[in-house]
Amino acid sequence: MTPTLTPQQRQEVNQALGQAQALLNGGQVQAALALCQRILAAVPGEPHTLHMLGLIAYGAGDRMAAVAHLRQACQSPNAPAMAFSNLTEMLRQQGELAEAEQAGRAAVAREPGFPGAWNNLGIVLQEMGKLEESRACLEKVVALEPSNAEAHNNLGNTFRRLGQFDLAQRHWQQALALRPNYPETFTNLANLFNEQGEYQKARECGQRALALNPQLLDAYVNLAATENALWQHEAALDWLNRLLALAPDHPAGLAARALTLKDLERLDEALADAERAVRNRPDSAEAASALGSVLLAHGRFDEAIAAYDRALALPSTLRERLLLARAMAYQENGRSDEALRLLDELVAEFPASVPGWHTRADIVKFKADDPAIGQMEALVGPGGVQSNADRMSMHFALGKAYLDTGDSAAALRHLDQGNAMKRAITVYDPDATHRWMESLAEAFPADVLGRFPGAGAASAMPIFVLGMPRSGTTLIEQILASHSQIAGAGELKAISLLIEQAGGMPQMLSGMTAERLTAMGEDYVARLAPLAQGKPHVVDKMPANFLHAGLIHLILPNARIIHARRDPVDTCLSCYSKLFGGEQAFTYDQAELGRFYRDYQALMAHWRSVLPASHFIEVDYENVVEDIEREARRMLEFLGLDWEPACLDFHQTKRPVRTSSVNQVRQPVYKTSAGRWRKHADHLGPLLAALGIDAS
Template sequence: MPTSRPSETLTIPEALSRAHAHWEAGQAAQAETLCRRVLAAVPDQPDALHLLGLMAHAYGHLDAAIAHLGTACRAPSVPASYAANLAEMCRQKGLLAQAEAAARQAVALDPALVAGWNNLGIVLQEAGHYDESHACLERVVALRPHWADAYNNLGNTCRRQQRFDLAETHYRRALALDPDSALAHSNLAFLLSTQGRLDEAAVEARTAIDLDPRMIDAYLNLADVEASRHRYDAVWQALDMLRAFAPHHPAERVARAKALRQREQLDAALTCAREALALAPHNAEAHHVLAQILQTLGRTDDALDAFAQAARLPGTLRESALLGRAALLTEAGSRDAALNAWQDVLTAFPGSARAIVGRADTRTFTDADDSDIAALEDYVAAGERHPLDVRVAARFALGKAYLDLGDGARAFAHLDEGNRLKRASFDYDSAAAGAWMGRIAQAFDAVRMAGSRDDAASSLPVFVIGMPHSGTTLIEQILASHPQVKGAGELPALRLAVDARGLPVEALAALPDDALAALGRDYLGRVEPLADGAARVVDKMPANFLYAGLIARCLPNARIIHARRDPVDTCLSCYSKLFAGEQRFTYDQTELGEFYHYYEQLLAHWRKVLPADRFIEVDYDALVDDVKRESRRMVAFLGLPWDDACLAFHENPRVVRTASVSQVRQPIYATSRGRWRRYAAHLQPLLAALGHPDAHGADAAAPPVALSTFGAPPAHATPDTPRAPGVTATPRAPDAGKEPRR
């Protein structure tokens, strides 16, 4: 084993040779001593600085490594590999401009240096210069055609170019060359998940973990896949395995924050996001997920700041952050600022389909030659080159555009295809949903609903229930304009309180009074912090119609307002919107009509058994015809004095997170009434399922079986009992996209 003594006289080459030998033998202290002796004799000697830089990098001292290599690369004559190494270190630090300069220096010094072109391609990829990155990595493949990593890196760039067919080809080529490449398996998993091929993606992610149990990205990709499949136990398992060997890795904290946000565990999600930022203050993804959580919490200004910070930081999330900011300004009703923000995205990312989709609901299309329409038509024509979620969203946006233009044929060509693609991505059993609603009605029968009532119970909650797009947002906006009413939006609070009991809602009907009161207190504990001193809090989760009987039992002084609208107009609005939540019944006309029938039957039951002083119905057409009369009736029902502010609801600056955000910013109008008749020819499956007289065909008027024909509720709750088939009624622009892995 090599040794050295301070008293020895060595030439510079001899000292450097021994230093390298010590480093290779794991004797870092001796190697460093020799390098510093060289530098004492020849300040800024590049070979000594390069070795010190490699040693610093190996021990996690990235700043020192960059300083050493930066000085080395300023020497008049330096090996190209030194500049290539500096490029990679700068990239790891997020210094993309410096990384690009170093990589360009490397390939200028040696045009045949594979590592130089590879590092330049990766840096350009992360900087968003995808065409240049693609050219660099094509050169790497040409120089080393049998190097699996070259194809993996080229696949990453193709994926970011949204050339998914090519990306998959390159990943599979990498695996053909090296079947044990955990990196290629992990990246293929990520690609497959963006295309909705979740089962295949899960297999690839697990294969990557088996090959390299310490590959962080493989666990993150697996968690993403399982979250998309709504298998949250599997999400926590993947993240717990990651945390076991990387307990302080910011990506694990970010991934956990995302999953907690999806489960509406917002306080825990916020904690995780802040922990990620404490670990990595300049991590764009951590700022981005923090912004999303703050947005969900209604902290609009803080969320805008976090989106702005994410957009300023290096990496691939700038587009996502700019999109998030634009969407939030849209929710806040700042129409001009929102339109400017959507344009900011397109200025920075020309042709961004996500930006065009996002602003489609903010504007009205008046010209068939509109450039946005042309861009979206080109996008959907490219097919599977693009992510499934954005293709689906683009179809819905085109449907909306052509509806604006009155072109029903084109509108429904896109809406039908968008709904078909979305429906193919999940399982849904219409008959099971109907049977479940039947069991709910039978569990909360007239005898059970006639139980004693606690008059001392809280009168804070006001539930606005109904089908999505039945007028719930308008009702909430009118009531929230009253100075004693807080509009809280679509809250998951009741569903979460129910889920915490581990029983289906029909089983909760048999709980004793004290257990029901505890459930009510659980709900209030989640809602009271939102009141801000108001006498009433409006929870306008439409799907709470499933829980109306439970509400009357566990919150006996709560008010319930059922929003009612023409069935076909309601269903058309559902069919033409892409929802953020699990509204699985809306993506097939027949299933949508069947669900409406089941809902109608359940509401007929609630009409019979709910206390008349705690349940009223508001007809959308009646509200449009006489907004003052119906508004006064609702305010009186809440037990509050009248306030004229309720008639100026369109001036209320509160954030609105539904598809109706643009409508509630305007005085009331009736243009949407009966609009389905213009499109009756395209709605025949829906009309038939509803049993509507305008349906064609002999079986048109045969609606689904009525709830009363279903059997008695099961003796025991089962884990397969369906959950509420819609936890929110909020349409959305597509997710801005997952952060690609390397």
């Protein structure tokens, strides 16, 4: 306990502290430290001196000692508000948010007019997800110091997390007006633009932030997020590697790199990063969440759920996102009832949760009197969600709901709005795409398959199921993966990654050798083998592999290719009704979608003419739903496998399914989706014209 000082003693202590501060300001740290220690020897527990010792330790990088000194200082009834405020920030940096909140509240109670204390408390409350309280604290700072750029920047962060994006942007712009070269504000704007799908603006702000401060670690994370959103995972990985070169144990950087490596299908490396992030910061919900996502990709469902539960138990602003991740994990693993229950709980707790409503819409079969439709309509009405990205997502969810109810006019009104918003921020050139797809066919004339004798990996493990998105690839994979000799790997990026590493198509074929083709095939098999679960065959059902069927046969001559086909208009309408997780840039305009489908048909006609029938077949979705056993037997005969009745009960097969069609393959085959476009034909004029189809 601090002894009571006489006025004379207090004056002497203050003079000594002034001398210590002067020494510290002059860079004489050791002399200042020695003087503080002499003060404490004379007056044990003197709080102002302990506070100064804490600041000295913090400046020297000894954060544990700094916190210990400040904790001791704050035990004194005479401790200054500044000591509590600095303890608040130091504890926040260590992730000890509950104690930081207590210290922050003590600081503002001691000195209600202290802006720095309100600021530090506001940031802690922000990170704990207590956003309305955070807003109130930071608004006090702005009221006390209207010209404080940092206060406007921090208040903008809280408004962003509250979903009030216009107010967030207003305060960030004010921060930049006060401090034009404020790197933290530029990286916050980058984060906002990422969320709104304005990726070019996000990239520009992130790069501006790093130009101003190359040590600003959050800017690297935001730039990586931009590249990942654009499916430029290698570019994202480069930003994260730069970050971790500066701060090897940065938990957010490790968590982000783990998720990027997962997207690159480098799952063992992803797991190592995620586990390291959790070891470094066991109190980080972000790290635990990343670990859950990576464990899920490894097929370790129970461990993934446990990681999500650990994350939910930690203070953070991630609760909505974590509840959604848990629900999606249950859905992917065939536990739809539990997934729907979790989503109902999510939207009850977060009524404006756009991801929650959007995901729920994919699972539910709506009826016309479903009250959820009105709740979703309110989110795109006056006073609803603000960001373009959220409004776009809700238009797609409502489009799906009205398709379910049979209200064509309402469905296509929402889908047209959602697709127009997505198209406005999507870079796509239909003329260039047409020329590129023609060049793929030209690069593989009939004789090219004989130019490289002996080329390619010998493995017969791969089975490719490819075609347009929404054409039945997931259904075919699920039927095949119900066979005891076949594992389903889902939509793998391996082929596109190999092509990207080799220089892109078709230019990579220039100077190609049999040895390089063989190496590519062996690389692919090495990526595929860990997903085999001990089975001799693995299905890769990435639809876009239809672009590279010729190359697939060159690098994997013993692989089998199954082309999934479906009615052109049903396929395109299904594409038009989906806001894809990845970039399907051709799907967001009816006329462009129809034109792409025609280009796809031309390319598939070419592959049909050059690939050997022994290794390439086509399966029509309509034939599968009409007679599943006949088509399943046909596919297994093509693959050289014996018949197994389990293929007819594909909807009961327990395996993760990560695709936009996950809900459909958890049900028996139904015929109502065949020819469904005709009831909506009056609203599909541009698509039908592009496809050359007369609906009359």
